[in-house]
């Protein structure tokens with residue numbers, strides 16, 4: 001079967017080009033998929049435009065849209081093993097993590113099924129019996145959805161769920177490295193009964209297959225998750241036709257540990273914060289900011305624990321974390337570590353690929369801890385998106401806040417302390433979109449997700465996440481239409497005698 005979904009039909013690229021998808025854990029061939037050109041993407045945009053302007057979906061009652069999203073969740077649950085396996089093979093992540101991801105995707109679709117049902121406008125009371133005034137919420141139109149490779153299906157669901165709940169049509173382009181689960185999601189949308197043309201899929205490289213989604217005049221909204229530089233490009237391209245723009249661009253997230261914290265919990269979670277999925281997580285706690293008085297013992301213990309983390313492939317039951325996504329990404333992480341050492345960071349562990357020959361065919365990188373860092377260093381400011389923790393110290397609460405906020409990013413962060421007032425003061429002062437207190441990484445589909453500063457624009461998830469995909473329309477009706485009377489004098493003066 002061909003792999004591009006345009007107007008309800010699975011078609012190959014007009015160019016006939018294909019791309020090999022290989023598992024980054026061992027280089028094995030996973031699939032050969034069609035590679036779209038910009039012409040394919042423009043065709044997909046045309047289908048989505050027609051489905052929005054002429055098709056039934058935007059007018060489908062919210063209860064029916066909700067029922068369809070619930071069916072999608074049911075079908076995802078039915079296929080969880082197949083989908084998790086596909087996600088593991090494309091990304092190299094452990095199958096247990098892929099299963100968690102699919103469970104999160106199911107929760108996301110159920111959440112937006114509920115939100116679709118609850119969608120309603122509101123009456124605007126004017127106090128004037130001669131006027132009717134209300135706010136209606138309507139779908140934005142045709143959405144361009146661009147997703148990355150770290151959580152391919154989860155990121156797709158954060159965009160597809162609210163886009164459909166609101167009655168939009170869309171074209172989605174997953175990362176060229178990890179297309180498989182987005183293909184499976186499109187098949188499930190069809191099986192659930194979504195009308196042709198509402199969901200369209202193109203696969204391929206960003207600059208060619210993806211660029212029309214931020215440039216084409218028939219796209220009304222572009223939602224992008226990926227790197228900061230690409231995000232800036234998407235936003236600039238979208239400006240030419242003033243599209244609605246939603247961006248999630250990662251972070252450089254502080255994980256702040258006070259001496260009065262539950263240190264066992266803080267230590268264990270500091271490892272999870274940064275080494276989960278080998279650090280390829282937008283909210284990874286890559287910056288440990290630890291109170292100076294406990295620094296030595298805390299970091300020694302972290303180094304000892306990091307050295308024990310077992311690396312392995314998707315189906316290795318003993319593995320605790322996996323590979324990086326590609327050779328190019330591993331080279332980027334290596335360059336980042338080398339530059340950090342060159343600028344004075346102290347390499348406490350890791351810093352290279354593992355020597356284990358069993359891992360030689362993958363893109364593994366050892367859990368790495370860089371001590372002695374300061375905010376002026378590139379390694380503290382730049383995202384490595386790999387298994388690399390930088391360590392900074394502070395003496396006072398004010399200093400911790402200043403260090404943690406000294407970044408152009410602002411996606412997430414955590415505070416560890418047993419002082420109930422202090423954690424609330426910190427949560428208020430940290431300029432990051434999500435603050436975890438005595439925890440790291442949990443997120444809820446009910447709660448907004450998004451970044452301050454250059455971590456992004458707009459919110460995903462939560463009620464605001466849905467509203468990104470809606471336009472608010474004010475409808476005002478004068479119940480007693482009459483001449484305005486503004487220019488009665490002028491028209492009388494100009495009237496012929």
Ligand code: TXE
Pocket residue numbers: 146147148149150173174175176204205206207210211214225226227228230231233234248249250251281282332383384385
């Ligand atoms: O991302 P890109 P890359 C960060 C992380 C990583 C860096 C680069 O630091 O090292 O970004 O990763 C599509 N028009 N994050 O190069 O290029 C592309 O095909 C339209 C953080 O893989 O941003 C893919 O589908 N689309 C992030 C998507 O953009 C374009 C997760 C993301 O790829 C395009 C991933 C273009 N001109 C990386 N160019 C997070 N926030 O979680 C590329 N794309």
